[in-house]
Amino acid sequence: MNIPRIIISLCLACILVLSFATKAIAFCGFYVGGADAKIFNKASQVVIARNGDRTILTMANDFQGAIKDFAMVIPVPVAIKREQVHIGKRTTIEKVDAFSQPRLVEYFDPDPCETPRLNESAINYNNVPSSAPSGTLRRRISTQDLGVTVEDNFKVNEYEIVILSAKQSDGLETWLQQNGYNIPKGASELLSPYIKQNLKFFVAKIDVKEFNKSGYQVLRPIQIAFESPKFMLPIRLGTINARGEQDLVIYVLSPKGQVELTNYRTVKVPTGTEIPEYIKSEFGAFYQATFQKVYEREQKKVAFLEYAWNVSNCDPCSSAPPTAAELKEAGVFWEDNGEIIPSNSRRRSISQGNTFITRLHVRYTRDKFPEDLLFQETGNRENFQGRYVMNHPFKGNLSCEAGKKYQQTLRPRLEQEASNLANLTGWSIRDIYSKIDFPTVQSQPDGNNPFWRNVWSDK
Amino acid sequence: MFADPRDYQIVFLASFLGLGIMTRDWSIRPELVFSLMLSCCLTQLVLGSLVKSTENIWLTLKSALITSLGLSLLLRADRVSTMILAGCLAIASKFIFTVDRKHWFNPANFGIVAALLLTPDAWVSPGQWGSDWWYLLLFIGMGGVVLQRVGRWDTSVAFLGSYAGLEIARNIWLGLPPDVCIHKLMSGSLLLFALFMITDPRSIPNARSTRIIWSIAIAILAFILRNYFYINEAIFIALFAISPLTIALDKFWTAPQFTWHSFDRTKTT
Structure with a gap:
């Protein structure tokens, strides 16, 4: 009596398992260009190097206003001392960004009239950078006691840093205002939960004299090291000005595997799609549109995984993997000093392979991301990259029989690529078609070529 | 069916x-x-x-x-x-x-x-279930059917009620807006746990009153582990720690033990 039923149940389970769509993607081809964090307006970048409870947090300051107006307030889980703060290099974050950005790879169709041979080429291009201010600083008045304790107060190069703890958010808001941090109204409401959870406040501004003396043109990233079981990023303060959608790119370096959010879904960006060759010249715009489409599809409430890989290698590489020294600069404290193995091939590697990088892209607003971001490290060592494929049609002489056949198969392929592009970006298929260089196909007596092609050449 | x-x-x-x-x-x-x-x-x-x-x-x-x-x-x-x-x-x-x-x-x-x-x-x-309402309804609807069939819906209600109560109280104390708490509670994993894991009649107390105490104890421990020790797997650890109490609770409060066989008999007759 029970046997058929249990067999049905087992079958159901088996069908379920078989319904997994696993795509085998061969990661070869050549890196052409990427979509770095700069193409997104207002993109903040954070590198988190974490092993166990130990964290080194690197925050990029893409502040574009007058340097004297710069200020930042970050809730931190523990009080930070002078020796726990370091001023990093801007190139460090640029390096991590370049290594992990979504990428375009290209292939060249071989001459169908000859023995097949793969040709590859690489072209670099630049994107338009832009960013936004994160706060302003107006005036300085002497400190008053408002239930606010200055835990520490020190200078690190061009930064003046104050570590605060507070008993009441009103007092903290007043203290910040009296000390020249022009924080917006409503801040105390957002500060209050952090105070009650016993978090401290890391407050930084710029010593303009020191900055001018340093000769740097832009602000360097601040790095802080601390030990805490809390693996989180406070984003609620970032919504204080209600500036609409904000982009945050988080690079997490950890020894074990992928990092994911525990209180929001982490979704992979589309990858592996074949797109028309003209995208090569507008890859930045393409990736922005693709991201926007998938962001809307997921109802604007998930985090996106753009890259997950062991940092010791990559395929294809958007830039050479970070060296042991570069990883150290980015906060990786668990790697022994490894040496670079010089290599001219596409696969480069460094001797130590104990670091995994996860690149998460969060576009958040107050209503869709009410909670701060909570993370966890997982044992998932699966590689992932946002990767888009471009195939260049063969442009030479196609007079041979194989060449004619190739030409016939080319048009459907280009149409498919156009349709892929329209699906990914939401761009009009008409516009896409107008940019594709479709081959003119000779009419064929055999049935493969639809008869209407001879009459309506635009189809 | x-x-x-x-x-x-x-x-x-x-x-x-x-x-x-x-x-x-x-x-x-x-x-x-x-x-x-x-x-x-x-x-x-x-x-x-x-x-x-x-x-x-x-x-x-x-x-x-x-x-x-x-x-x-x-x-x-x-x-x-x-x-x-x-x-x-x-x-x-x-x-x-x-x-x-x-x-x-x-x-x-x-x-x-x-x-x-x-x-x-x-x-x-x-986090991987997300917090869509659709899933919430689906889980509750389907879980409800199963629970009614098994007769242990009270553990789910006691657990979810006390866990949600603690989270709401904490949210109010911290001065956070309600949507923060709603977002936190709208977790697919939490519901799956409450409806399918702590309702297994072979590993939960027999008497209703002890089942409710048992569920509340799990909720309190899970809440503490999650919010004060930052353990992501809090609910599973809490159930693991409190589960063996079932044996002791059954010794003190006796009630008819659940058996799958009552269903088997119904089926064969």
Whole structure:
């Protein structure tokens, strides 16, 4: 009596398992260009190097206003001392960004009239950078006691840093205002939960004299090291000005595997799609549109995984993997000093392979991301990259029989690529078609070529 | 439709798994699900024959399948060996930690905690269900059917009620807007746990009053572990820690023990 039923149940389970769509993607081809964090307006970048409870947090300051107006307030889980703060290099974050950005790879169709041979080429291009201010600083008045304790107060190069703890958010808001941090109204409401959870406040501004003396043109990233079981990023303060959608790119370096959010879904960006060759010249715009489409599809409430890989290698590489020294600069404290193995091939590697990088892209607003971001490290060592494929049609002489056949198969392929592009970006298929260089196909007596092609050449 | 509630559970859990795989970005691979199913069923067969169990072999296999589906839904791992370990230990726990036909631990929960503690690559993904209302309704609707069939809905209500109460109280104390708390409670994993894991009649107290105390104790421990020790797997650890109390609670409060056989008899008559 029970046997058929249990067999049905087992079958159901088996069908379920078989319904997994696993795509085998061969990661070869050549890196052409990427979509770095700069193409997104207002993109903040954070590198988190974490092993166990130990964290080194690197925050990029893409502040574009007058340097004297710069200020930042970050809730931190523990009080930070002078020796726990370091001023990093801007190139460090640029390096991590370049290594992990979504990428375009290209292939060249071989001459169908000859023995097949793969040709590859690489072209670099630049994107338009832009960013936004994160706060302003107006005036300085002497400190008053408002239930606010200055835990520490020190200078690190061009930064003046104050570590605060507070008993009441009103007092903290007043203290910040009296000390020249022009924080917006409503801040105390957002500060209050952090105070009650016993978090401290890391407050930084710029010593303009020191900055001018340093000769740097832009602000360097601040790095802080601390030990805490809390693996989180406070984003609620970032919504204080209600500036609409904000982009945050988080690079997490950890020894074990992928990092994911525990209180929001982490979704992979589309990858592996074949797109028309003209995208090569507008890859930045393409990736922005693709991201926007998938962001809307997921109802604007998930985090996106753009890259997950062991940092010791990559395929294809958007830039050479970070060296042991570069990883150290980015906060990786668990790697022994490894040496670079010089290599001219596409696969480069460094001797130590104990670091995994996860690149998460969060576009958040107050209503869709009410909670701060909570993370966890997982044992998932699966590689992932946002990767888009471009195939260049063969442009030479196609007079041979194989060449004619190739030409016939080319048009459907280009149409498919156009349709892929329209699906990914939401761009009009008409516009896409107008940019594709479709081959003119000779009419064929055999049935493969639809008869209407001879009459309506635009189809 | 089905006389045996285990059939409902298999269908529901299998559909959740299918739904999750098809609509969510789950890092679960077919070989991992297969290894869980195989290890659970084989361990059941081997240990069942070793202890010369009198239970119907097909019925025990059904239970093993439910355990493997529960594990597939909640546990994630990078290696097949981790899943095999989780599956084997989950079923073995039923044979090792048992008193008067009652289990000290929920088998799937035992498997999850064992994998988390003993292997470096196991994890649970509390965020991967997302917080869509649609799932909430689906879970509650389907869970309700199963619970009504099994007759242990009170543990779910007591657990969810007290856990939500504690989270809401904390939210008010912190001065956070209500949507923060709603977002926190709208977790698919939490509901799955409350509706399918802490309702297993073979590993929860027999008397209603003790079941409610037991559920509230799990909720309090899970709340503390989550919010003050920042443990992502708080609910599973809390159930694991409090589960053995079932045996003690049953000794003090006696009530008719649940048996799957009442359903089997209905079916055969």
